[in-house]
Amino acid sequence: MEISQEQIQEWKEQYGGVYKLPVDDKVAYLRQPEMTDFKRAFAAMNKGGDIAFGEEMINSLMIGGDPEIKNDIDYFNPARKRLVELFEYDDAEVTDAKSNKTQIKIGDQKCLVRMITRDDLKTAERKNPAGKPFVTQEKLFDAICVEKDEAFNDKNNPAIRMPLYKAIEELQNKKVAWLEKL
Known part of the structure; x- marks a missing residue:
């Protein structure tokens, strides 16, 4: 699925930050997470484990791209494992x-x-x-x-x-x- 630079720029203006998440021949575009996203994902993880955390994060953050990344386990598993990179913030x-x-x-x-x-x-x-x-x-x-x-x-x-x-x-x-x- 091809996403234009104009669309990416619109997303950046709307969400602040945009991430590209390629998985083999598919691509997901994620918006920058907010604390409310992390709160929902950790609450989901407390009830349903790591898979539930990944589902909540990808479902909440995905703003475009190939839906197979959300729906097909072969794409979802490697995508969810990359989500840890969303936690890379400056140390205090x-x-x-x-x-x-x-x-x-x-x-x-x-x-x-x-x-x-x-x-x-x-x-x-x-x-x-x-x-x-x-x-x-x-x-x-x-x-x-x-x-x-x-x-x-x-x-x-x-x-x-x-x-x-x-x-x-x-x-x-x-x-x-x-x-x-x-």
């Missing part, structure tokens, strides 16, 4: 600041967070009774954030949210633990 830079605070920098965007307490974790978990993906991290960030650049207000931007959540996870796990059977 995490640096200690004064008074038990930490600066998290993602690209040119910065925020300052305070130390995470056990009560913060409990409260964030209580605010997500359904256990929806990424909601606990959102609530935890809201609780510990002291100051932030405007970009951190966009809860649907995975280029900020994915590295932010990874950084917050690292802050929770500064110490290493293991269990030994004696």
